[in-house]
Amino acid sequence: MTYTHLLFDADDTLFDYPKAESSALLGTLEYEGLPGTVEVMEAYQSINQQLWREFEQGTITLASLRTERFARLFTQLGLKTRSEVELISEYYLDRLGEGHELIDGAYEICSSLMEAGYRLSIITNGIKKVQTSRIAKSALNGMFEQIIVSEDTGYQKPHPGIFDYAFNKLGITDKSRVMIIGDSLTSDMQGGISYGIATCWFNPQGKPNTLGLQPTYEIRSLAEIKALVASGRKLFM
Incomplete structure (x- = not known):
């Protein structure tokens, strides 16, 4: 055929995608004055992958996914941020959009x-x-x-x-x-x-x-x- x-x-x-994600996440963490350690990076990737699986299964909306991954990350690791999670998400998405x-x-x-x-x-x-x-x-x-x-x-x-x-x-x-x-x-x-x-x-x-x-x-x-x-x-x- x-x-x-x-x-x-x-x-x-x-x-x-891993290169784009890593660069965007490190930039976002730096912007928030947070450490870009291996622990933080790995925790984010695990949370993000789980949420995208939930999205594929239709159990979470895309709008919720955008902020939920950061909310879960900061809660799980006990990180204090300077900005609201919605603003952090938008900053991250802007950075991610540069990764080509x-x-x-x-x-x-x-x-x-x-x-x-x-x-x-x-x-x-x-x-x-x-x-x-x-x-x-x-x-x-x-x-x-x-x-x-x-x-x-x-x-x-x-x-x-x-x-x-x-x-x-x-x-x-x-x-x-x-x-x-x-x-x-x-x-x-x-x-x-x-x-x-x-x-x-x-x-x-x-x-x-x-x-x-x-x-x-x-x-x-x-x-x-x-x-x-x-x-x-x-x-x-």
Whole structure:
């Protein structure tokens, strides 16, 4: 099967989110006069990951997530802040929106696919002003037909609603021509499988698949995408 529409996840697929997060968090802590220790950084990452899982499951809203991660962090570690948590959250989001470092090979593969005539879009869970800012500041700016952010759609991957929104925006009627490429089994792969489109699991570290999901493809590097989209050949299955 030859695919024509490629839906890319953003964070940890095309963009180096840990770098952006670390830089934004350190800047925010410094702004508040708080220590940017390993303990604080690790606690935030653990809390944030848990909240995003809750968001995927629909048990917390995006608006609540934005402030709750900091509220939990400061409570857990007993940290006193100079600003209200809402202001801290906004400062952090502004800093996060500046983080546009790419995963190795992201520019090369997107540029190559675009030149070859594939229609590229981004479909990402996240906060619109952060994601659009990061994409606009990056070398990938202008390569995507649509940038689908969960905050705009009212749904988050893996919910089918975000895929309905994307298909309507792109005017897609043939699911067999579409593939989603992402690093997350629970949002990207589960969402794509449930929606009935091809899935490509970007798994550069070779992590075990413990969820029993069966992605159409599994790749270790982004450079492998060009060969598989044309041939339909399964690479690491």
